[in-house]
Amino acid sequence: MSQPVKTSKTPASIVPKSEGETTAKGAPFKSQPQPKPKGQPKSKKKTKPKTAAQPPEPTKPKGETRIKFMFPELHQDISNAVAGQIPSLHFTNKDSDKGLINDYSTNVMGEFQCTNDRCRKSGWGSKRVAIRIRGYSNHGYNAVVYNQRCKRCNGLGTFMLDQTAYIERVSYRVIKWAGLTTVDKMPYHGGSSPPHEREFCEGCKAGVCPETSGLY
Ligand SMILES: [Zn+2]
Numbered sequence: 001m002s003q004p005v006k007t008s009k010t011p012a013s014i015v016p017k018s019e020g021e022t023t024a025k026g027a028p029f030k031s032q033p034q035p036k037p038k039g040q041p042k043s044k045k046k047t048k049p050k051t052a053a054q055p056p057e058p059t060k061p062k063g064e065t066r067i068k069f070m071f072p073e074l075h076q077d078i079s080n081a082v083a084g085q086i087p088s089l090h091f092t093n094k095d096s097d098k099g100l101i102n103d104y105s106t107n108v109m110g111e112f113q114c115t116n117d118r119c120r121k122s123g124w125g126s127k128r129v130a131i132r133i134r135g136y137s138n139h140g141y142n143a144v145v146y147n148q149r150c151k152r153c154n155g156l157g158t159f160m161l162d163q164t165a166y167i168e169r170v171s172y173r174v175i176k177w178a179g180l181t182t183v184d185k186m187p188y189h190g191g192s193s194p195p196h197e198r199e200f201c202e203g204c205k206a207g208v209c210p211e212t213s214g215l216y
């Protein structure tokens with residue numbers, strides 16, 4: 001007798017329990033959903049600057065904008081080279097034709113690096129870097145060396161001068177201008193080098209390159 005009573009009771013007792021459970025579960029479900037923590041990390045990601053996290057790309061030098069260079073820091077070497085003949089030689093810092101007495105264009109040598117980050121060409125060497133040497137009154141002089149452009153991207157190069165050739169060329173010229181022709185031989189000649197490409201030479205564009213004027 002007791003068994004059928006229990007069986008009849010059990011389904012009755014189960015139903016309210018299950019109802020109570022669902023309501024108990026439903027209450028915390030309503031309070032649980034909180035969209036705020038999801039939104040916060042998104043806003044934090046937006047505030048992070050992307051540029052600061054990127055590592056620098058050090059392979060290329062900084063962009064070069066100069067089409068010509070002067071090297072007043074090498075005056076001491078030239079002054080030493082000609083000290084026996086021209087004791088009062090001085091460097092004229094102004095890149096100007098004012099007071100010009102002598103004017104001569106020739107070549108020096110050097111290495112160039114392409115500064116364009118998008119260009120794959122790293123650099124090139126040239127034995128025909130245009131240089132214009134000018135003489136002024138009272139043993140003044142200066143020398144302007146002209147930049148070259150990358151054959152691949154046409155960007156201006158970063159120039160590394162062959163200082164020895166520069167010192168020899170300039171000192172030879174100022175001694176010759178001083179009328180001291182004891183120096184007979186040119187320190188070097190361009191020798192065998194690829195043909196001069198005028199479209200990439202700033203000296204040719206300025207009309208002072210010996211390749212343009214046909215001195216060679
Ligand atoms: Zn380039």
Ligand SMILES: [Zn+2]
Pocket residue numbers: 130196197198201202203204205209210211212
């Ligand atoms: Zn040239």
